[in-house]
Amino acid sequence: MPVSADAPRPIVDARGLWKRYGALTVLHGVDLSVAERELVFIIGPSGSGKSTLLRCLNRLEEPDDGSIHVDGIELLSPKTDINAARRRIGMVFQSFNLYPHMTARQNVMLALRKVLGKSRDEADSIAAAALHRVGLGERMDHHPAQLSGGQQQRVAIARAIALEPRVMLFDEPTSALDPELVGGVLNVMRELRESGMTMVVVSHEMAFARAAADRVVFMADGQKLEEGPPAQIFGDPQHERTRAFIRQIDRH
Amino acid sequence: MDDFLTAFLNVEIVREAWPILWQGFLYTLALSAITVPLGMVGGVILALLSTAGPRGIRWAAAAWTDLFRAIPPLVLLVFLYAGLPFAGLDVGAWGAVAIGFFLNTGAYYGEVLRAGIGSVPRGQVEAARSTGLSQAQALAHVVLPQAVRNVLPDLVSNTLEVVKLTSIASVVALPELLFQARQAQNATYNATPIVAAAIAYFLLLWPLVRLISRLENKAMAGR
Incomplete structure (x- = not known):
């Protein structure tokens, strides 16, 4: 596919990702594109498929269908050396590991x-x-x-x-932490972002998303329902599910 | 009382039988030095196949393990030593012991290690793989060291059993401690050599028993 000269090639370009566990479909053909130096936040209720989507991006989960390019490498191709590709994709887990x-x-x-x-x-x-x-x-x-x-x-x-790495994936990096320890981790993430790291973050830290994200993606039921700048997603959400989710979060 | 001492703790008899008992003790050490590593190698192979292999291999490894845990090691040893020659295969006493222990104790070590590997959280492998380590590297550097640590008391305990089990080599005429004690008993018409052998086993293995207790207490405290 030709890439136009003025649009920078995305670092992460996932298209039409499907993931099923038996009868349960966790991802319904999700697309996600992340540009260089961009910080994309993925939010959504639990079970929305956001962690699964993130884990597909370094193939810890094997999607059933779709394509994923990271830094120009087709991750799902049998010819790809997945160990070599993963050097370019950093991942941080909820439980530290x-x-x-x-x-x-x-x-x-x-x-x-x-x-x-x-x-x-x-x-x-x-x-x-x-x-x-x-x-x-x-x-x-x-x-x-x-x-x-x-x-x-x-x-x-x-x-x-x-x-x-060319991109860092964060899978609920602060969810397992006591509240007083969250700040230190977020500071490190902020510093990384300022240094120009491309980041995809699944998290419930909405204040951090508002302050640091370039784009917020809202997922529910294995689909991307809405995406946009944080001001739009948090201030003027278009989709009813997004509005309900934001209301619920704000109540906390 | 004198009768008891004369029959079981006869110093004169010990002095007389000492050279062949000592030789038997050295054979027992040598047998342990061969069978323990062989069993461990067998165990590591089985544990890896039964946890990280393809489905068919995993099934085969589990069946293999069941088989050799169910066959009494003495029966296995006699078959290898006295049965195989009927098929034209004479592996000799040392060969029979090596193969038999590889099969039997390998299955036991394999079960222990498999439990150890199972005790390492899945996230450990995911973290290792996410940094580009291969499956084999993740196993070698991340999973196995933790697996061994988690089941260390059981591994040492199994090793204790293996050393004790080397006494079955006496049935294939390897002159280990029990075999030599029996020889000395027959030569002297006195049970003292058998008692001496028991004491020798105790002195050899008691430190291991203490070590297991300490490891178990430490594991309890760590929980």
Whole structure:
């Protein structure tokens, strides 16, 4: 398909994604396109398919149909080396998923060593820089069990950004955190966004979405019902389901 | 009382039988040094096949494990040693022990490790794969170290059983501790060598028993 010269090629371009679990259809032909340096927020009630959509974007979930291009690579093609492609796609999980038998530094170093083939010294200095960047320069040799939830999530972000991904996927990154620890993680995400990282975020942090997102996507029942700038989605939602969802969120 | 000491704890008899008992003890150590690693290798292979293999392979690994847990190791050993030669296959005493323990203890280690792998949350693999690690790398660096740690008391416990089980090598005439004790008993008409063998097993394995208790207590405290 020819790409027009003035439209920048999107970093993420997913089209017509279908995902079924037996009789249950979780994604009904969803499209999602994310431009370079864009921060896209995906919101919607639980069970709307937003996490599944996100997990399709690095093929942790295998879509039943559709196409996904990330940085020009067709993820679903059998010819694609998925491990090589995933280096370009960072992911942060709700439950952090740090390796408990390794220190923070070792958590960040593992993929640098085994996937990028960096030397120990090189991996070590990249890991140190990434951990400093998320404000954990003093905690590099702590194990996950010795860190707070917020600190663990920041290590998880460092683990992902150390590989210099083209896009970062956040799957409810603050949902498992005590309220007082949310701010530290959001600050790191804000800093990432200011540095020009392309980000797709599934989250219920509406204040953060209002302040930082370029675009908000509202999903329900496995479909993208509405999308637009945060001012429009939060201030003047067009779809009845979006209005109901925003009202409910605002009540909290 | 004197009769008891003369029959079971006869110092004179121990002195006389010492060389062959010592030799038996060394054989038991050597057998353990061969059978434990063999069983562990078998166990790792089975655990990986039964958790990460394709569906058919997983099924086959489970069936294999069931089979060799159900066959008594003594029967298996006798079959390998005395049965296979009828098919023209003479693997010898050491060969029979190596194969038998690989099959039997491999199945047990495999079950323990499979439980260990099952105890590692799915998110661990997802995190590893999301950074570009292959399935094999995720298993080697992320899943297996945690799996082993989670079932360490059971692994050590199984190892204890394997060392004790090496005494069945006496039926294929390998001169390990029990075999030598029986020889000495027959030569001296006295039960003291058997008691000496039991004491030797105890001294060898008691530290392992203590270690298991400590690991179990630690695991409880960690919960």
